[in-house]
Amino acid sequence: MTTQDQIAERLTEYEELRRSFTAEVPERFNYARDVVDEWASREPERTALVTVASDGNLNHRWSFAEISTQSDRVAAVLADRGVKRGDRVLVVLPRIAEWHLVLLACFKLGAVAVPGTTQLTTRDIAYRIVRAEAAAVVTDLEGSSKLEGSGVGILKLCVDGAPEGWVSLRRELDSIGDSGYPVADTRAEDPLLVYFTSGTTGPPKMVLHTHASLGIGHDVTARFWMDLSPDDLHWTLSDTGWAKAAWGMMFGQWRLGSAIFMWDGRGKPDPELILSLIGRHQVTTFCAPPTLYRTFVQMDLGAFDWSSLRHALAAGEPLDAETMSVWQDATGIQIHDGYGQTETANLVANIPGQVIKPGSMGLPVPGFDVQVVDEEGRRLPPGDEGHLAVSVEPTRPVGLFTEYWGDQERTDAVFRNGYYYTGDRAVRDEDGYLWFVSRDDDLIISAGYRIGPFEVESALIEHPAVVEAAVVGAPDAQRGQVVRAFVVLASGFEASPDLAAEIQAHVKTVTAPYKYPREVEFVDQLPKTVSGKIRRVELRERARRSMQGQGADEAAGG
Secondary structure, eight states: OOHHHHHHHHHHHHHHHHHHOOOOOOSBOOHIIIIIIHHHHHOTTSEEEEEEOTTSOEEEEEEHHHHHHHHHHHHHHHHHTTOOTTOEEEEEOOSSHHHHHHHHHHHHHTOEEEEOOTTOOHHHHHHHHHHHTOSEEEEOHHHHHTTTTSOOOSEEEESSOOOTTOEEHHHHHHTSOOOOOOOOOOBTTSEEEEEEOOOSSSSOOEEEEEHHHHHTTTHHIIIIISOOOTTOEEEEOOOTTSHHHHHHTTHHHHHHTOEEEEEOOOSSOOHHHHHHHHHHTTOOEEEEOHHHHHHHTTSOGGGSOOSSOOEEEEOSSOOOHHHHHHHHHHHSOOEEEEEEOTTBSEEEEOOTTSOOOTTOOBEEOTTOOEEEEOTTSOBOOTTOOEEEEEEOSSSOOTTBOOEETTOHHHHHHHEETTEEEEEEEEEEOTTSOEEEEEETTTOEEETTEEEOHHHHHHHHHTSTTEEEEEEEEEEETTTEEEEEEEEEEOTTOOOOHHHHHHHHHHHHHHSOGGGSOSEEEEOSOOOBOTTSOBOHHHHHHHHHHHHHHHHHHHHHHO
């Protein structure tokens, strides 16, 4: 059977899967009560969470009963201190169990959790408190130090100490009994959580999710893309402040009864320790950003224990075919790329059972009608590049955010023509597979050619000297823009004009020659957001300044 025959056969199965899928949304739904407390009632000893210390040693195995009871107690503390239904609570915690407990406590109160990454600065935290009109902030000692002298006059709780002006959560819990807390009887469409976007091109937006959009919407993420079952121990490598934490560290996983693995690794990632933990703790499914996979494939992957791992995933940015190939050759496991946003559940994925086309995002996940459309909302034929959009008419899909809270203009800008416009550009092929091109503002137009950064970056990474690369358009008087590549070199290679020329020649051989980078700059690292995405806006500005500098030099020399 040819590959194309396999694709056709599997697509028949896929279409049946789409037709048979339905998302049941009851009128009243509270994620903490109807998922966590329900598991605690049915199977109290079932493992919900495995926490591991920074050195990789086991900290604790949490049962659903423990998670339920302890989140009740945290809810009681918050309520005693005045937190009520509808209040926003900023939660800035590392990868520790208290993150789960505090979020669940907020859900039980009907309060709205606002997670933030531990990398936030004093200014970032103060901005979020003011912008969200937060009633309380929960953090640890490190986080509390960032608010010293800030003048923020709200309830401040610290999980591991009692700085002056802060309430010790641990001390408060010592005085609270284990009796159950009356959970708020929320509607499925009531506010649950707000994520601030990473703000690559402007101030962070407040993305509002409901009990349904996260608590039920992520069923498709866990079921189809992650392929989870109640027997799995799933590890999503993510900071608790990123929306990826909602994708892989609570919602869909616990709906299916899977256990979650959480490693309290802080600071710069340790790739060797990360991979060793998979075998040591018998992790079965693993999700990491492409940046880390590109680091992993530079290592001796044969030195690690892969006996427990059955499924690998990547998300955050498109993953290049070369990295996927090296990983699979070494581990025997394919990487299943997936696509979605802070605003959504998993939208497009390489679903297990379907043929993977390396470099493709895969197929729309059941429950979502994802199309490539033009500015007026007309669906484009295969091969035509356009806006990647999610149909919201006649039925709005469950796993989609409600609005950009407090910003109707931005909300209206993305919900139009019966679609949610993701802000990304893509192409659909004849089989229905979707291929990422760029963010709307990342597209490079050079001498009339339209060039997506990802395809050039994928070609660059295939060169053995390149560990990581980012491509932007640099101003050019003759062509409008030229492709400029920022390249991080692998160990053993040194930057030189000869190597730059070699890399340029390589790109010409693996993709259309007009796409090759006419400028190559070697860098030690790429600028990234707190969620690990490349800050192309910063690189574009760097390229612009560089061109201005060259122009000034030429003027001075003339």
